[in-house]
Amino acid sequence: MPNQSPQALVAEEEQRLNGGPVINDFSIQVATVNGSGSQSSNTILMRSIFQMGIPVSGKNLFPSNIAGLPTWFTIRANKDGWIARRKEIDFLVAMNPETAREDVMNLDPNRVVVYEETLKLNQYRRDLSFFPVPFAKLATEITPDSRLRKLLANMIYVGVVGELLEIDPAETETALTKQFKGKAKAVALNKTALDIGRKYAKETFDRTLVPYKCQRMNATKGKIIIDGNAAAALGCMFAGVTVATWYPITPSSSLCETLADYMKDYRIEKDGKANFAIVQAEDELAAVGMAIGAGWAGARSMTSTAGPGISLMQEFIGLGYYAEIPTVIFDITRVGPSTGLPTRTQQSDILSLVYASHGDTKHIVLLPASVEECFQMGYDAFDLAERFQTPIFVMSDLDLGMNNWMSDPFNYPKKKFDRGKVLSAEDLKRLGSFRRYADVDGDGISYRTLPGTNHPAAAYFTRGSGHNENAVYSERPDDYKGNMDRLNKKYETARQHIPQPEIQYANGTNIGFLAFGTTHWAIIESLDQLQREYNTRVSYYRLRAVPFTKHLTEFFEKHDRVYLVEQNRDGQMAMLVKLELPVELVGKLRSIRHYSGIPIDARFVTDALVGAEKGEQN
Amino acid sequence: MSTTTHQPPAAPKHVNRLGFTMADYKGAESTLCAGCGHDAITAQIIKAFYEYGVEPQRVAKLSGIGCSSKTPAYFLSQSHGFNGVHGRMPSVATGVMLANKSLVSIGVSGDGDTASIGMGQFVHLLRRNVPMIYIIENNGVYGLTKGQFSATADLGSKAKSGVMNDLPAIDVCTIAIELGCNFVARSFAGDPKQMVALLKAALGHRGTALFDVISPCVTFNNHEGSTKSYKYAKDHEELLHEISFVPFFEQITVDYAEGETTDVGLHDGSHIRLRKTDKGYDPTNKGEALDTLRKCQESNEFLTGLIYINEMKPDFLTLLNMADQPLATLPQERVQPKEDDLREIMAELM
Numbered sequence: 001m002p003n004q005s006p007q008a009l010v011a012e013e014e015q016r017l018n019g020g021p022v023i024n025d026f027s028i029q030v031a032t033v034n035g036s037g038s039q040s041s042n043t044i045l046m047r048s049i050f051q052m053g054i055p056v057s058g059k060n061l062f063p064s065n066i067a068g069l070p071t072w073f074t075i076r077a078n079k080d081g082w083i084a085r086r087k088e089i090d091f092l093v094a095m096n097p098e099t100a101r102e103d104v105m106n107l108d109p110n111r112v113v114v115y116e117e118t119l120k121l122n123q124y125r126r127d128l129s130f131f132p133v134p135f136a137k138l139a140t141e142i143t144p145d146s147r148l149r150k151l152l153a154n155m156i157y158v159g160v161v162g163e164l165l166e167i168d169p170a171e172t173e174t175a176l177t178k179q180f181k182g183k184a185k186a187v188a189l190n191k192t193a194l195d196i197g198r199k200y201a202k203e204t205f206d207r208t209l210v211p212y213k214c215q216r217m218n219a220t221k222g223k224i225i226i227d228g229n230a231a232a233a234l235g236c237m238f239a240g241v242t243v244a245t246w247y248p249i250t251p252s253s254s255l256c257e258t259l260a261d262y263m264k265d266y267r268i269e270k271d272g273k274a275n276f277a278i279v280q281a282e283d284e285l286a287a288v289g290m291a292i293g294a295g296w297a298g299a300r301s302m303t304s305t306a307g308p309g310i311s312l313m314q315e316f317i318g319l320g321y322y323a324e325i326p327t328v329i330f331d332i333t334r335v336g337p338s339t340g341l342p343t344r345t346q347q348s349d350i351l352s353l354v355y356a357s358h359g360d361t362k363h364i365v366l367l368p369a370s371v372e373e374c375f376q377m378g379y380d381a382f383d384l385a386e387r388f389q390t391p392i393f394v395m396s397d398l399d400l401g402m403n404n405w406m407s408d409p410f411n412y413p414k415k416k417f418d419r420g421k422v423l424s425a426e427d428l429k430r431l432g433s434f435r436r437y438a439d440v441d442g443d444g445i446s447y448r449t450l451p452g453t454n455h456p457a458a459a460y461f462t463r464g465s466g467h468n469e470n471a472v473y474s475e476r477p478d479d480y481k482g483n484m485d486r487l488n489k490k491y492e493t494a495r496q497h498i499p500q501p502e503i504q505y506a507n508g509t510n511i512g513f514l515a516f517g518t519t520h521w522a523i524i525e526s527l528d529q530l531q532r533e534y535n536t537r538v539s540y541y542r543l544r545a546v547p548f549t550k551h552l553t554e555f556f557e558k559h560d561r562v563y564l565v566e567q568n569r570d571g572q573m574a575m576l577v578k579l580e581l582p583v584e585l586v587g588k589l590r591s592i593r594h595y596s597g598i599p600i601d602a603r604f605v606t607d608a609l610v611g612a613e614k615g616e617q618n
Numbered sequence: 619m620s621t622t623t624h625q626p627p628a629a630p631k632h633v634n635r636l637g638f639t640m641a642d643y644k645g646a647e648s649t650l651c652a653g654c655g656h657d658a659i660t661a662q663i664i665k666a667f668y669e670y671g672v673e674p675q676r677v678a679k680l681s682g683i684g685c686s687s688k689t690p691a692y693f694l695s696q697s698h699g700f701n702g703v704h705g706r707m708p709s710v711a712t713g714v715m716l717a718n719k720s721l722v723s724i725g726v727s728g729d730g731d732t733a734s735i736g737m738g739q740f741v742h743l744l745r746r747n748v749p750m751i752y753i754i755e756n757n758g759v760y761g762l763t764k765g766q767f768s769a770t771a772d773l774g775s776k777a778k779s780g781v782m783n784d785l786p787a788i789d790v791c792t793i794a795i796e797l798g799c800n801f802v803a804r805s806f807a808g809d810p811k812q813m814v815a816l817l818k819a820a821l822g823h824r825g826t827a828l829f830d831v832i833s834p835c836v837t838f839n840n841h842e843g844s845t846k847s848y849k850y851a852k853d854h855e856e857l858l859h860e861i862s863f864v865p866f867f868e869q870i871t872v873d874y875a876e877g878e879t880t881d882v883g884l885h886d887g888s889h890i891r892l893r894k895t896d897k898g899y900d901p902t903n904k905g906e907a908l909d910t911l912r913k914c915q916e917s918n919e920f921l922t923g924l925i926y927i928n929e930m931k932p933d934f935l936t937l938l939n940m941a942d943q944p945l946a947t948l949p950q951e952r953v954q955p956k957e958d959d960l961r962e963i964m965a966e967l968m
Contacts, residue, residue: 222968223968224964224967224968225967225968226967234960234963237955238954238955238960239954240948240950240953240954241953242717242945242946242948242953243713243716243717243945245712245713245716262963266955266959266963267953267955269941269952271941272939273939273940273941273942274938274939274940274941275940275941275945275948275952275953276940276945276953277716277938277940277945279712279716279938281709281742282738282739282742283738285706285709285738285739286706286708286709286712286738286739286742287709288709289702289703289706289708289709289710289712289713289739290709290710290712290713290716291713292702292710292713293680293700293702293709293710293711293712293713293714293716293717294713294714294716294717294945294946295713295717296700296710296713296714296717297678297713297714297717297718297721297946298717298718298944298946298947299713299716299717299718299945299946300953301713301717315703315706316703316706319702319703323700409964409967409968410960410964412957412960412961413954416950417950417954449698450698450718450946451677451678451697451698451714451718451721452675452676452678452698452718452720452721452944452946453675454673454675455675456642456674456675456696458675458696458698459674459675459695459696459697459698459699460698460699461690461691461698461699461700461701462698462699462700462701463700463701464701472646473646473691
């Protein structure tokens with residue numbers, strides 16, 4: 001959290017509005033055509049700013065398409081470290097003829113537009129600063145190859161933007177070399193394009209007309225940039241995952257793909273053999289079936305998917321719950337349904353995860369908000385799965401999973417793996433026998449054995465819920481009910497062991513925010529806005545897992561109104577909270593919902609809260 | 619004073635090469651209908667595993683849903699068993715074998731479980747060549763839900779209710795060969811000798827061994843007009859060859875005159891001995907296998923024996939180049955990269 005006095009912040013906002021230089025606080029939007037290779041250019045642009053020590057975040061708003069449809073990449077630089085999406089665009093790079101007019105019309109006055117000269121965008125507005133660049137023509141000077149020209153035009157805008165924003169050219173070059181690591185020819189070619197852009201802007205434009213500037217800071221030293229899916233993959237690798245089975249689906253595919261890349265580097269043994277198996281299954285049903293089979297046989301197993309995959313996995317998830325089989329399931333959530341908006345973000349799978357499958361089921365769901373938590377919870381999920389012998393969900397979202405986030409480096413997990421209650425042949429020799437579904441320790445968690453355990457008493461027969469404590473087939477009402485009550489007790493035990501909430505009580509307030517996952521970033525920025533602009537302090541409770549803990553009731557007791565902010569239409573988490581809260585506290589719950597498919601931003605939260613509070617006063 | 623009591627000498631205990639008795643391979647009592655073909659198959663599984671000498675504790679028994687899928691409870695009670703979801707046993711089996719490659723997997727499925735709801739997973743299991751024995755207890759009918767046709771019911775077969783099946787049957791053996799399965803056999807629940815030889819051969823094979831057994835449903839599909847009844851099967855069986863099995867731990871003896879038999883070597887050193895019929899069938903010839911299956915289908919015969927075998931193809935676990943020790947039992951120090959590794963990865967992201 002930034003630590004500035006309200007007066008200083010007000011002065012700074014005035015300077016922004018008065019047209020003075022705005023240092024390290026702006027957002028760039030690059031509008032291109034999907035498949036034009038702009039991803040590399042945008043990464044280089046973002047990294048250049050990051051390497052200058054300026055906090056930065058990048059969000060890719062892309063279509064469900066390989067090539068041809070419009071895509072927008074937003075880079076936000078913010079000296080105070082706010083990395084949520086910012087609604088307002090300060091600096092537009094208009095490269096896509098199809099959307100250029102609308103992109104320009106959407107800007108606030110006095111903003112900056114760099115655009116392909118032939119698009120003649122300056123005809124649409126008089127209140128913007130226009131910087132036309134003949135990108136296509138400049139690219140022609142480098143190569144006659146038309147495909148290459150398109151890519152190079154994208155690198156030319158990196159040069160132009162760099163010059164206008166005063167980005168250190170040396171940093172851009174470093175970022176470029178990193179991006180095309182080991183490909184000398186690509187580095188050289190792109191460097192030429194970069195220089196052409198810089199030179200053109202320098203010779204053609206007066207850069208003092210651009211109010212936004214980059215100035216070296218020291219806020220990113222030692223930080224990393226990574227997307228949530230890669231972070232989660234690292235968590236899995238360091239948790240010793242041995243079996244990963246998956247089926248491609250946006251936005252989760254990159255999780256297992258990145259895992260495969262890292263595993264090839266770090267999990268091949270001296271004899272050249274892999275101490276893991278990664279299998280691309282024929283569908284999500286098979287992916288989760290394999291994960292459950294492997295979990296049953298004792299491997300640390302996982303799968304990764306998105307909402308439509310979760311729908312297909314329902315039957316197996318129920319079996320995993322009843323038959324008590326450990327596995328880890330990542331759900332990188334997106335807008336539904338399968339043929340919906342697969343490349344837009346949302347937190348709308350909550351109910352379908354918590355109550356996944358048929359019959360009496362309820363599940364443990366971990367809720368990472370940051371890439372660091374993707375790593376940590378990706379790691380913890382395996383301990384929890386084996387401890388509680390049940391499928392554990394990790395619910396991330398497209399915004400977290402596929403976008404680049406700045407973060408502190410991840411800490412090496414030093415603790416011993418928790419492999420849960422597994423009896424070995426030696427244990428069985430000592431005990432003589434075991435009862436697979438008996439609650440020996442009073443925590444609802446039974447002991448299991450793995451296939452291949454060399455003892456005649458090790459074997460048991462696994463089936464859904466029709467069994468007694470000895471895993472023998474039974475349809476007796478008391479056996480069924482006893483087992484269901486034990487499963488419930490196990491869930492109660494889990495409350496103490498899952499990631500605990502992060503709670504921030506503000507002094508002298510009677511209102512609080514309640515949120516989870518990526519909504520966090522908009523909330524913390526909104527807390528700052530509310531204090532600066534409205535002198536309003538708000539407490540904040542961040543859920544890090546379902547089921548809830550007793551702290552949630554305490555939080556409601558200490559406030560008059562609690563605003564649950566989430567990214568779905570129906571307030572799915574609010575429904576869960578209502579179910580669990582003591583009934584006399586339910587009336588304190590308020591719901592703020594953002595569900596356009598675009599990541600939630602702080603201004604939305606602030607406006608919603610202020611509006612709602614005004615309503616409360618009337 | 620001392621007394622001497624004379625005890626009768628203990629009856630010699632029959633044990634297999636590993637010292638296990640037949641009883642060690644038995645399971646709970648069957649709850650299927652009396653006379654069900656599935657129980658005959660269960661009995662041969664017990665016999666084959668006993669005679670071959672498989673450690674019961676190294677076996678994983680897997681199944682989906684249906685009458686057939688209940689049977690793993692009726693054999694090898696000292697082996698772990700997993701009754702999964704309908705048609706999805708192949709994925710569970712794949713996961714089990716990924717986790718522990720030292721296990722011997724036997725999956726029992728039915729014609730509904732395999733050829734209808736489970737077709738997707740079935741074909742992908744074959745395509746991957748996951749090492750396991752996959753038995754289809756094939757009766758052309760859904761028993762547990764009381765007599766609906768399955769996808770292996772023959773065209774023109776009559777249901778107990780009198781309804782005629784007007785769709786063509788899916789031939790699981792043909793599909794298996796097409797998809798690259800390297801051990802495809804078919805038998806009949808009424809032919810225990812052939813079944814046990816083929817089951818032992820399947821144990822010696824490395825890769826998916828598909829074993830389709832016509833197993834009449836005495837309650838819903840054993841009537842006049844059914845093409846999966848005991849009577850129909852007996853009348854229409856087309857025996858490819860007489861088959862016997864010589865395990866790797868026994869000497870090959872010569873029972874037949876030269877030229878009357880063919881031996882096929884298996885992955886584990888065992889041999890299958892095929893006594894030629896007048897057809898001179900070669901089970902290592904893929905084209906001939908498919909051709910023979912097609913001809914039999916056209917003439918409403920059902921072919922039994924070892925239809926196709928190829929011992930040269932790598933199984934899925936070999937392709938994955940996995941560590942020798944089962945993944946499930948690898949210790950933390952082998953599967954968790956070091957602190958320096960994380961530091962290196964982080965530096966790369968800075």
